[in-house]
Amino acid sequence: MNMPETIEKEFAPPVTGSALTRKLNALRLLSGDAVEFLESLQTRTIELDVGKEFVTDGEPMKTSFILQSGWAIRFALLSSGRRQIISYALPGDILGLHADFRRTASYSAAALTPVRLAVVEPKRLVDLYRLYPAVAAGLSWCSAREHSILGDQAVRLGRLAADQRIIHLLLELWHRLKLIGENDGRRLDAPMTQNDLADTLGLSLVHTNRQLAKLRRAGHITVERGQVRLNDFDQLIEMSEFNPDHLQGFSL
Amino acid sequence: MNMPETIEKEFAPPVTGSALTRKLNALRLLSGDAVEFLESLQTRTIELDVGKEFVTDGEPMKTSFILQSGWAIRFALLSSGRRQIISYALPGDILGLHADFRRTASYSAAALTPVRLAVVEPKRLVDLYRLYPAVAAGLSWCSAREHSILGDQAVRLGRLAADQRIIHLLLELWHRLKLIGENDGRRLDAPMTQNDLADTLGLSLVHTNRQLAKLRRAGHITVERGQVRLNDFDQLIEMSEFNPDHLQGFSL
DNA sequence: CGGCCAATTGATTAAACTCAATCTGCGTGG
């Protein structure tokens, strides 16, 4: 039932540079030059308070963003007033990688916690593709990974029960945070409210609350001050049908 | 209640070349050279019968595929035996655009109808990015579009009622088929079974059947020999909260 | 004529939603 506490040491990534650099470094393919260019891309930054919307569905998207710290959400608002959170953006994630090829945004994005964003000219990302093939490979990998995260979100919403959805999402976040060195053993930050969680998992607030309570009572998770502790990894992975491979797997 | 029958003529794309060429041509950014290279990529083709799986979750993905004709599905199988169809691939769609950067596939793919697939070395796609910036832009646009399709799928599954999900999906498919010149006025091919539809929309087969019957009785859609006719576009768009902009919007 | 796959229908159960309070922790102004 207990996992060794050393699990987080196996792949511990380096702790220098921006979150994006840390993430790509974890793939072990960045040259010194590339790191330098990657950092130089991120000189213009802005800070946003909780709740601030920085991408709006239907509006032109003039720049791309690299999330340096804090969490953001990508979401859609329906005319009925309902909201669907499509995915979470964590430090090191890029929003609008292909911004310059779209006329308007197809989703909205907002700060879930206070965030620091690097504001990037989409043109410079194209340069990056041309100048640093290794980094281009890294960005392609990010793209493929995001694709796979969205696929998993569809599975959660379409074919998992409420309690499975919660666990499955927590496991995804744990693995993603681990890659950037922001998890803490079997504990992870969970800055979203239960309302956010409900809007992510396609559930009502009340039902989310009850299923969370059930998971806590069953000892599967422990919730404490904005953090969640995953108490029995293997069992949680099995019961939620989570597949860690979807978030890993980089080759050359 | 009736729409003008001329709706499909407004953006009618050219009808020459492979489906992918037709799709990118609709964006009006391909040079003659680029078209030639794009076609030369697609010389090695294979044909698959209905049901044949050509990508398997967890297996290495050695090549990319360009769908030339027929429909395919990307899906996940759960250990409980349930299936979630993540998205449909239509002619001109690329599967595994970033295949060479992932260790293994994060989904399975299979032929929904008989299909013809071009088998492409991922390396050649990278060449394409380097040699033909205009095509690279086209592929980036495809990538962004697919991202937006997956976002819409999350909205469908998470926050729409069963009847809305059905309509929303049909509208998506109609718009996507239109871009490659494979729709027919307000009618579209719908080669999937009700079981496939259920697995796409996160519903049970029985419930899908009943909601379809309801939509037919209400006169919203007409189903005839593998085709669906959308009887009142504007009303369908409104009732399903569908946003056509998510599938359009290309800017240089 | 079977056999099979897909579609349909009936009956019952279960998961999840809605409505409506209430509770709790926390920060702020008096």
Place this chain on the structure above:
DNA sequence: CCACGCAGATTGAGTTTAATCAATTGGCCG
């Protein structure tokens, strides 16, 4: 220091949507 207000969490009760179980029907092909 305390009352107040507020956001987030929790609980109760009743309702609805959708799932499950179980046949049955319709069309097509060998």
